[in-house]
Amino acid sequence: MANITEHMEHETTTGLDHRKLLIWAFLGSECMFFGSLIATYLVYYGQGLPGTPTPVQVLDIPTTSTSTFVLLMSSFMMVMSYNSISKGNVKNFRIWILCTAILGATFLGFQFYEFKEFATHYGLTPRTNLFGTTFFTTTGFHGAHVTVGVIWLMSLFFYSFKGDLTKDHGLMVDIAALYWHFVDVVWIVIFTMIYLIPVGVSS
Amino acid sequence: MASSHEEATHPTPATYAKIAVTLGLITAFEVLILYVDALTSFIIPIFIILSTVKFAMVAMFYMHLKFDNKLFTLFFASGVILATFVIFCLMLLFGAIGNGRYGSPEVATEISHTETHSDKAHDSTDKTVTTDSDYDTDASKTNDVVVASTSIIEIGTNGDQLSFDQTKMSAQAGEQVTVSFVNSAGAQQHNWVLVPAGPARLEIATLGMTAATTGWVPDDHRIIAHTNLINPGETGEVSFQVPSEGSYEFVCTFPGHSFTMFGEFEITQ
Numbered sequence: 052m053a054n055i056t057e058h059m060e061h062e063t064t065t066g067l068d069h070r071k072l073l074i075w076a077f078l079g080s081e082c083m084f085f086g087s088l089i090a091t092y093l094v095y096y097g098q099g100l101p102g103t104p105t106p107v108q109v110l111d112i113p114t115t116s117t118s119t120f121v122l123l124m125s126s127f128m129m130v131m132s133y134n135s136i137s138k139g140n141v142k143n144f145r146i147w148i149l150c151t152a153i154l155g156a157t158f159l160g161f162q163f164y165e166f167k168e169f170a171t172h173y174g175l176t177p178r179t180n181l182f183g184t185t186f187f188t189t190t191g192f193h194g195a196h197v198t199v200g201v202i203w204l205m206s207l208f209f210y211s212f213k214g215d216l217t218k219d220h221g222l223m224v225d226i227a228a229l230y231w232h233f234v235d236v237v238w239i240v241i242f243t244m245i246y247l248i249p250v251g252v253s254s
Numbered sequence: 255m256a257s258s259h260e261e262a263t264h265p266t267p268a269t270y271a272k273i274a275v276t277l278g279l280i281t282a283f284e285v286l287i288l289y290v291d292a293l294t295s296f297i298i299p300i301f302i303i304l305s306t307v308k309f310a311m312v313a314m315f316y317m318h319l320k321f322d323n324k325l326f327t328l329f330f331a332s333g334v335i336l337a338t339f340v341i342f343c344l345m346l347l348f349g350a351i352g353n354g355r356y357g358s359p360e361v362a363t364e365i366s367h368t369e370t371h372s373d374k375a376h377d378s379t380d381k382t383v384t385t386d387s388d389y390d391t392d393a394s395k396t397n398d399v400v401v402a403s404t405s406i407i408e409i410g411t412n413g414d415q416l417s418f419d420q421t422k423m424s425a426q427a428g429e430q431v432t433v434s435f436v437n438s439a440g441a442q443q444h445n446w447v448l449v450p451a452g453p454a455r456l457e458i459a460t461l462g463m464t465a466a467t468t469g470w471v472p473d474d475h476r477i478i479a480h481t482n483l484i485n486p487g488e489t490g491e492v493s494f495q496v497p498s499e500g501s502y503e504f505v506c507t508f509p510g511h512s513f514t515m516f517g518e519f520e521i522t523q
Contacts, residue, residue: 067323075326079333086337090344096356097453098460116285120278123308127274130316134267232317236309243284243305251288251297252357 074226078233085237088192089244092185096249099180104173106182106249111165118161119242122197125154126235129204133228139218145211148224151231152204155197162194186245193241196234203227265315273315280304298357348513404493405429409504410436411444416506416514418446423504424520425496432493437484444506445469446492447480448519451501459505459512470507478502496521 063069099105132147166187169175177187207227210216216223284304287293293300314320319327345351410419419438425431435446449458454476461472469483479494498521505516 065323065325067325072325072329075329079329082330082333082337083340086340087344090341093341093356094344094348094350096350098456100460100464112285112288116281120281123277123281124274126312126316127270127277130270131267134264134270137264229317232312235316236312239305239308239312243301247284247288247301247305248298248357251301252294254289254291254294 068222070222070226074229078229081233081237085189085193085240088185088189089241092189092245095181095185099182103180104169104175104182106186106245107253109169109173109175110246110250111168112246112250114161114165115242115246118158118165119238121154121161122158122235122238125151125158126232128154129228129231133221133224136216136224137218137221141211141216144216144224145208148204148208148211152201152208155201155204155231159194159197159201162190162197166191189241189245193234193237196237200227200231200234203230264318264321269315273311277308277311280308404432406432406434408434408436409446410438411442411515412438414439414441416442416511418504418506418515418517421517422520423517424522427496427498427521427523429496430493431496432491433479433481434489434491435481435484436489437486439486441486442508442511443483443485444508444511444515445471445481445483446490446504447471447507448478448494448502448504450476450478451503451518455503455505455516456512459507462507462512463509465507470509472507480507483508 065072096106128147128151132144132151135141135143135147169183175183175186177184204227207216207224284301287297287300313330317330319330345356350356405425407423407425409423411417412419423433433446433448435444437444447458447462449455458472458474458476461474462470465472471477471480471483478497479492481490481492484490500521502519502521503516504519505512508515
């Protein structure tokens with residue numbers, strides 16, 4: 052692990068580090084993954100059994116906008132932490148990455164509250180109707196990605212105390228950051244397609 | 255990859271902060287315009303443009319694609335473009351756009367669906383000449399009604415594809431007709447249900463999903479006529495009096511079929 056970027060100058064046909072190409076290929080495939088989930092939500096939109104909760108009834112825009120803002124700001128913290136480590140400032144790196152992870156966890160808290168509210172207040176679960184199924188699957192998978200991200204960031208945070216994380220290890224942070232920003236852009240799309248447009252056209 | 259020459263091209267923390275502020279402001283703006291009634295008809299393009307701007311800012315600066323090797327952009331952009339394409343194709347294929355559903359204010363009527371349900375039912379039944387006898391689809395009973403002419407309209411399926419072999423049927427207003435439905439599928443059961451055009455088709459099909467005991471035909475007064483559930487290779491008939499006005503569609507209410515298995519029922523005067 053310690054030598055993770057020291058040998059990055061090894062010859063590759065592209066002249067690029069394979070690990071970085073890998074994360075981008077992975078993120079490209081993740082676009083397809085979330086694209087199909089969002090498409091399923093949109094295709095089944097408005098086809099919930101009559102009498103069961105509909106998106107416009109249950110979606111809570113003020114709360115979700117707040118959690119969206121939290122996630123956007125976590126992306127800023129993430130880029131600052133990357134900026135710190137690439138300048139060799141491990142102390143600042145730790146502060147920023149901890150803030151990122153805390154904001155990520157806050158976002159998850161919002162999502163937990165939202166899911167719980169839907170279930171207890173409106174009786175909406177994945178089994179209730181097509182809206183419930185597609186909504187919880189799409190946002191749930193996003194939440195799972197955020198959870199993985201928070202664990203990843205916290206691992207980097209603790210790893211930095213081993214003293215092995217230096218300026219030369221930017222790639223490790225870079226890759227985690229790319230994943231984190233990706234989770235953020237996916238949420239930008241979900242927030243627009245699942246929350247804003249349905250409520251916007253019906254208000 | 256954090257080599258020094260790359261760092262030099264990277265933006266400064268001030269740039270990152272400016273982007274963060276912009277992202278926050280765009281989100282606040284989105285929530286604000288959500289409640290401006292005057293913008294309702296333009297809201298979809300506005301939201302799509304704003305979210306694309308946010309997406310691009312994060313990808314270009316925070317994910318530093320703007321400063322990195324173009325191969326990374328190619329990898330990511332391919333995924334984004336393919337995903338967008340898939341979303342559009344699926345929505346078109348399943349009729350989710352251009353059909354009064356996603357992105358249409360009609361969806362809002364669903365909120366008060368339970369309240370307006372009976373009103374809608376009355377509206378549509380008023381338009382039809384006969385109601386209850388049609389719904390029973392007792393051929394002999396409706397045939398007793400003396401009318402000028404009786405004609406048989408035939409319709410089938412496209413083999414095992416989930417579609418009727420005609421996208422449009424037509425009949426004279428007020429005429430007594432018999433629809434003869436040939437299920438030419440090898441494995442699928444189908445029915446033929448005549449319903450008012452518009453959201454009613456999907457609403458009735460959705461209600462039908464829980465009506466297993468009645469051949470997936472729900473007890474809904476908007477239904478003008480319907481055949482029984484026809485087994486593969488068999489033929490079913492239904493006779494009814496064509497409504498004098500209004501626009502109608504026919505659909506198979508077998509669960510899942512209504513997405514692709516429907517057509518227009520034209521009433522000629």
